[in-house]
Amino acid sequence: MRPGLSINRGLGMFPWLWIWAPQWRLPLSGDVAQDIEPVFNAFFKGIKPEAGNGRIEAKAMDVASYGRQLGLLTDLLVDLAERTLPASGRDDATLQEIKRIRAEIEAIKQTEYAAQDEALVAQVRAVRARGGQRAARLSKRLAAPAAGGR
Secondary structure (H helix, E strand, C coil), rough: CCCCCCCCCCCCCCCCCCCCCCCCCCCCCCCEEEECCCCCCCHCCCCCCCCCHHHHHHHHHHHHHHHHHHHHHHHHHHHHHHHHHHHHHHHHHHHHHHHHHHEEEEEEEHHHHHHHHHHHHHHHHHHHHHHHHHHHHHHHHHHHHHCCCC
């Protein structure tokens, strides 16, 4: 056989099963690689030097998220305002707006927590309905924290 020629006489490799495994490529399609681990470095690198240090912000977020920090500050502000403002000042529109926002965020949290609870209960019920050793192990593990164990 001469160099550069294949057994199929130069037709290249043509898979005979191509009919059962077609690969269609549309414009702007192709292989996609996606990193699913969230990386906030780009966010923190976007902080202007005069506004703060991105590395410090990233470490601070490990201690308490922005939402947690804002929640604590909001609670403190409302508490201070209610204790120090005269009764007439407690009807201030800004204070009422902060309270409304805080209550709305708390309602969102409670709705999400309730949905998580319902999903967990449904999963436990599904495992128990299937029965078997897995259900027995799950029941034993769920009973342990209620008794004070791990």
